Amino acid sequence: MSSPPRPSLGQSVALVWRTLRSMRTALILLLMIGLASVAGSLLPQWPNTPDRVAQYRADHAFWGAFFDRAGLFDVFGSWWFVLLTTLLFVSLVACLVPRTRALARALRTPPVQAREIDALPRYAEVRSATSPEAAIALARRTLRRRRFRVALDPSRPALAAEKGVAREVGSLAFHWAFILLLAGVMYGKGTGFSGLIAVVEGQTWIDAEANYDGTIRAGRFFDGFTGVGLRLREFGSEFLQTGQPMDFVSRVDLLDADGNVLRQEDIRVNHPAKIEGLWIYQSSFGWAPVIEIADDGDVVSSGPVVMDRDPAPEGIVEFAMPWRGVVKLPGAGEGGVDRAVELELWPDSRAFTALLAGGEPQAMLVEFDPVIRFTVWEGLLTDLATTRLDTASLEEVSSGIVGAGRTSDLTDGQALPAGDDGSGTTISFPSLRQYSVFQVGRDAGVPLVLAAAILILVGLLPALYSSRRKLWVRADPADEGAVLRIGGLAMQRKPQFEEEFARLVDALEAATGGPSEPHVEREKVQTP
Amino acid sequence: MTDLQWARISNDAFNLALFAYLAAMVGYFVFLAFRRDAIWKISRLVAIAGVGANLVSVVARGLAADRVPWGNMYEYSSLLALLVVVGAIVVVEGVYKVRSLTGFALMFSVLTMAVAVSFLYVGPGPLVPALNSYWIKIHVQAAIWGSSLFALGGIATIAYLVVDRIERRRIEALGAQTPPPIMGGSVDLDAPGADATRGAAPADLVPDPAEDVESHSAKRRLMPSAAGLDRLAYRIIALAFPIWTFAVIAGAIWAQEAWGRYWGWDPKETWSFITWVVFAGYLHARATSGWKGRRAAVIALVGFASLLVTYYAVNLWIVGLHSYAK
Numbered sequence: 001m002s003s004p005p006r007p008s009l010g011q012s013v014a015l016v017w018r019t020l021r022s023m024r025t026a027l028i029l030l031l032m033i034g035l036a037s038v039a040g041s042l043l044p045q046w047p048n049t050p051d052r053v054a055q056y057r058a059d060h061a062f063w064g065a066f067f068d069r070a071g072l073f074d075v076f077g078s079w080w081f082v083l084l085t086t087l088l089f090v091s092l093v094a095c096l097v098p099r100t101r102a103l104a105r106a107l108r109t110p111p112v113q114a115r116e117i118d119a120l121p122r123y124a125e126v127r128s129a130t131s132p133e134a135a136i137a138l139a140r141r142t143l144r145r146r147r148f149r150v151a152l153d154p155s156r157p158a159l160a161a162e163k164g165v166a167r168e169v170g171s172l173a174f175h176w177a178f179i180l181l182l183a184g185v186m187y188g189k190g191t192g193f194s195g196l197i198a199v200v201e202g203q204t205w206i207d208a209e210a211n212y213d214g215t216i217r218a219g220r221f222f223d224g225f226t227g228v229g230l231r232l233r234e235f236g237s238e239f240l241q242t243g244q245p246m247d248f249v250s251r252v253d254l255l256d257a258d259g260n261v262l263r264q265e266d267i268r269v270n271h272p273a274k275i276e277g278l279w280i281y282q283s284s285f286g287w288a289p290v291i292e293i294a295d296d297g298d299v300v301s302s303g304p305v306v307m308d309r310d311p312a313p314e315g316i317v318e319f320a321m322p323w324r325g326v327v328k329l330p331g332a333g334e335g336g337v338d339r340a341v342e343l344e345l346w347p348d349s350r351a352f353t354a355l356l357a358g359g360e361p362q363a364m365l366v367e368f369d370p371v372i373r374f375t376v377w378e379g380l381l382t383d384l385a386t387t388r389l390d391t392a393s394l395e396e397v398s399s400g401i402v403g404a405g406r407t408s409d410l411t412d413g414q415a416l417p418a419g420d421d422g423s424g425t426t427i428s429f430p431s432l433r434q435y436s437v438f439q440v441g442r443d444a445g446v447p448l449v450l451a452a453a454i455l456i457l458v459g460l461l462p463a464l465y466s467s468r469r470k471l472w473v474r475a476d477p478a479d480e481g482a483v484l485r486i487g488g489l490a491m492q493r494k495p496q497f498e499e500e501f502a503r504l505v506d507a508l509e510a511a512t513g514g515p516s517e518p519h520v521e522r523e524k525v526q527t528p
Numbered sequence: 529m530t531d532l533q534w535a536r537i538s539n540d541a542f543n544l545a546l547f548a549y550l551a552a553m554v555g556y557f558v559f560l561a562f563r564r565d566a567i568w569k570i571s572r573l574v575a576i577a578g579v580g581a582n583l584v585s586v587v588a589r590g591l592a593a594d595r596v597p598w599g600n601m602y603e604y605s606s607l608l609a610l611l612v613v614v615g616a617i618v619v620v621e622g623v624y625k626v627r628s629l630t631g632f633a634l635m636f637s638v639l640t641m642a643v644a645v646s647f648l649y650v651g652p653g654p655l656v657p658a659l660n661s662y663w664i665k666i667h668v669q670a671a672i673w674g675s676s677l678f679a680l681g682g683i684a685t686i687a688y689l690v691v692d693r694i695e696r697r698r699i700e701a702l703g704a705q706t707p708p709p710i711m712g713g714s715v716d717l718d719a720p721g722a723d724a725t726r727g728a729a730p731a732d733l734v735p736d737p738a739e740d741v742e743s744h745s746a747k748r749r750l751m752p753s754a755a756g757l758d759r760l761a762y763r764i765i766a767l768a769f770p771i772w773t774f775a776v777i778a779g780a781i782w783a784q785e786a787w788g789r790y791w792g793w794d795p796k797e798t799w800s801f802i803t804w805v806v807f808a809g810y811l812h813a814r815a816t817s818g819w820k821g822r823r824a825a826v827i828a829l830v831g832f833a834s835l836l837v838t839y840y841a842v843n844l845w846i847v848g849l850h851s852y853a854k
Contacts (some may be wrong), residue, residue: 034805041798076793270661270786281788439788453777
């Protein structure tokens with residue numbers, strides 16, 4: 001007639017808590033995180049490969065939109081991954097707290113005495129010439145020396161001993177270490193940041209928000225930039241004949257917040273520089289030709305132009321691609337219209353001439369008589385902030401070529417003879433420099449994460465390889481001495497315990513064998 | 529000797545090792561079929577000769593390239609094959625006295641080397657800057673040792689599943705006539721109440737699950753019981769797991785040095801994590817009632833598959849920061 005009583009809120013909470021506490025739940029959550037990771041590795045991920053995500057979305061309209069909504073393009077940042085991780089950690093804590101309490105209790109309470117020693121998995125009897133009490137005292141000493149925790153039975157000559165608490169201690173340390181790991185990750189990400197900078201040879205960069213390229217990934221509790229800096233003295237690269245890179249090195253001066261040189265350092269792949277908690281990594285590099293544009297000898301624009309490279313088409317090495325950049329000159333054109341000079345750099349002109357002659361694209365690994373092909377556009381510049389050029393509202397006016405150390409006329413594209421600075425508007429290419437891209441970041445959580453990682457390893461070894469074993473000894477009076485009844489059991493690693501038990505019995509026999517030869521016995525005890 | 533000569537020696541020794549492993553594998557399978565000790569002795573000798581050749585190949589490769597000989601997949605495969613055979617001979621045959629799995633370990637190594645020489649071969653050359661760090665010694669070594677032990681654990685797990693099925697059938701067949709004998713094999717003696725059984729009966733009458741793996745009387749038996757194989761697989765995986773954990777941690781430290789973050793969910797990182805998670809699941813499952821035995825073994829097999837994905841699929845087909853390791 002009546003429906004079953006609805007569980008009260010307290011009961012529901014208790015049920016959820018009990019479910020979370022079970023190892024089965026933790027296991028299932030762990031395996032679900034594993035499954036989510038599979039998805040995260042098979043589909044392109046925004047934080048890692050944004051281009052491939054965009055490509056995927058373009059190629060698969062329906063599935064792309066679906067995966068995007070499901071968070072599958074950013075699995076490890078999606079709400080459900082965070083939820084799974086949170087649940088796992090809650091489950092972990094729920095499991096660890098009672099276990100830790102139980103361990104603390106077990107460490108405080110002495111080992112429990114046994115009733116029927118001869119019913120234990122391992123059992124042996126040893127004869128002793130001493131009294132039962134003396135035999136137990138000797139046994140206690142022997143076992144203590146072997147690092148057993150020993151408790152004497154107050155009611156009769158007997159003892160209980162146990163060893164191997166390291167297993168549970170190690171297991172708990174291993175599991176608690178993940179909480180520490182999480183704390184370290186959250187602290188590091190919360191207070192840290194990461195960004196990219198491009199620095200041209202000879203230029204100085206200062207750690208300030210405006211001086212980063214693109215987006216800075218900063219944590220919620222990030223507390224500002226340091227003002228330290230670096231000056232790139234020189235960038236160097238080495239390649240094999242095959243085009244395989246051998247070494248990239250940025251030779252830098254590290255500057256303190258007042259601009260004083262702290263020290264010089266070579267930043268390489270695998271050799272970051274560290275200053276004021278900032279880690280500075282070699283990330284990539286490129287060319288930055290110095291370009292000077294002049295009107296009747298008056299310089300209107302001068303400086304290195306940081307260049308990018310188009311992605312190489314299939315089958316062509318990336319180093320064969322020319323480098324592109326743009327100089328934007330608002331209001332500099334005829335009649336006050338905007339002007340832009342689009343630049344295409346060929347660091348090794350041999351590749352350029354070879355291509356013009358109908359040859360194959362060649363990798364340009366070193367600077368060799370570099371040339372720049374330029375195109376002049378006039379009209380309306382819609383975007384002054386970026387290094388990209390939107391030619392929709394621009395018109396091509398002229399084009400030409402300028403070699404390193406030379407000058408060309410910008411209006412008709414004609415190269416001028418050496419020494420001729422020309423009249424009208426000119427473009428000069430005095431020198432070619434390189435720029436280096438650094439990844440700059442701060443993560444104060446690293447020491448915590450490292451500590452957690454060490455704790456994970458240190459805890460794992462006893463958790464896997466040590467075992468809890470218990471031993472009981474009772475001495476019963478026998479003719480002219482005592483008989484020691486020894487029983488033992490191991491919770492894990494039972495075969496190993498068989499041997500250990502035999503050794504323990506031998507040691508106990510040697511120790512209690514008789515009071516007449518104590519010296520020899522002690523030596524015997526100490527043999528492992 | 530010149531680099532070129534060392535390279536040639538390395539390649540010749542590689543081929544020699546491959547053929548020796550192949551011959552030893554056939555030998556071990558013949559031994560499984562006919563159970564002659566002499567065949568086992570010869571096969572073992574051939575396998576050890578293969579290990580020698582493999583070692584020469586690895587060392588000569590290092591001398592030819594003038595760096596550690598584990599800088600790409602070909603070299604990694606060669607070392608992996610070596611360690612799997614060494615592990616089979618030293619750990620499985622030597623420590624646990626199980627001879628019947630070595631043939632399968634050799635098969636794994638033969639396949640690994642055949643794939644390496646057919647699809648992954650590159651000449652000896654210097655390392656790309658990203659790999660040029662002392663961490664390559666630590667991280668990659670740990671990964672290879674961990675992988676080789678996981679591979680052996682996977683082989684033992686497969687053997688367990690096969691033998692367990694055979695034993696179950698046998699017990700079923702017996703069960704039709706007589707009650708199943710307690711000595712019959714896969715009766716789970718670790719289950720609750722096992723200790724009580726053991727207490728009641730004289731200790732030497734109750735078989736310990738690991739006894740088949742360890743005691744000398746079991747030497748005569750060719751294939752250990754299912755319980756013994758399960759135990760063996762567990763032991764090897766429990767040995768591999770901390771090494772793998774260390775490999776992942778060392779990789780994270782290296783990533784912090786090289787890429788400026790200790791973890792970035794790069795496909796290699798993700799899959800090594802997945803492998804870690806699956807084997808962690810296996811270790812927990814074995815300690816959870818109801819998940820022991822076949823279920824845990826299936827988890828271990830998933831872990832083994834995940835290990836192969838971590839090694840082959842991630843490097844060859846999934847674009848990521850480890851793609852240079854081809």
